[in-house]
Amino acid sequence: MRLLLLNGNTDAAITAMLARHAAEAIPRLGLPAAELDAVTAAFGARYIATRAAVAVAGHAVLAALAEHVGPDNPRGYDAALIACFGEPGIEAAREVMPIPVVGMAEASIAAALAIAPRIALLTGGALWVPMLEEFALVRGHGRDRVLVRGVTPTGDMIARDPDGAVALLAEVAREAVADGAGAVVLGGAGLAGLAARVAPSVPVPVLDSLDCALAAALGGRTLAVRVAQAPAVGLSAPLARWFG
Structure with missing residues (x-):
């Protein structure tokens, strides 16, 4: 299999x-061996933390997908993974991409709800809280x-100092458990790889x-949905090749 991993941050x-975490995780999770191509968005925020940055990142994600996959997928990708927890441009990408x-966030919510009826998404940056609440609500999941x-540190701050973030993440995760969460998702590109370190301190x-x-x-659980564009x-x- 061949997977395009696209970081919508710059x-x-x-x-x-x-890319490092993905290469380690694929065999650990027992997933099919995959050739992984990791790509960085060409423009936009260094690390997405606001609505404006999400809007710009949606364009950047579409442009990167068009460049690397295009309408004909000449490189033979089996799927694309938007490696931003806010998933900028994902619905639009599904309209035009020839692959899943x-x-x-979407995958995490599904996995966590398979474990428990009430879950928590824990991420870096206070501004993400209302945005992710809206994200979940649009997909039919209320509070x-x-x-x-x-937590106050943004994802890029956590990525630069993961050792300093573990205790804080564990503390907030335990608070979410006290509020009824039966599973906790550590969400965000900057938090990749930290779940195993936080888990021993969370029940x-x-x-x-x-x-x-x-x-x-x-795992073969995704669908591609294409829509003609004007x-x-x-x-x-x-990107223009997808339109008209």
Whole structure:
């Protein structure tokens, strides 16, 4: 199998970290062996933490997917994974991509709800809390099913100092458990790989959002949905091929 892992943030160090964790996780999770191509968005925020950054990242994700996959998928990708917890542009990507497109939050919510009827999403950056609450609500999951919790450090801060974040993440995860969460997802590119370190201090399962997305992308549980597009102007040449 061949998987395109696309970091919608523009921090190449985060992309490299995701690629390392993904390469380790695939055999650990018992997933099919896969050739992994990790790509960084060409423009936008260094690390997405606001609504404006999400909006720009949606364009950047589509442009990167158009460049690397295009309408004909000449490189033979089996799936694409948008490695941002906010999943910028994922619905739009599914309209135009010839292959399945997987997101970290969507896959994590599904995996966690298979474990417990009420779960928590825990991420970095306070501004993500209302955005992820809306994300879950649009997908039919209210606060009675999906709690959202955030810590003050943003995901890129956590990625730069993971040792300093473990205790804080564990503390907030335990608070979510006290509020009824039967499983906790550590969500975000910058938090990849930390679930195993947080889990011993939390009395319920702690899931890694990258692991969940890899399982969805390589486990054959995704669908591609394409929709014809009207002509557009002012786009990059690869992206324009999808329109008209």
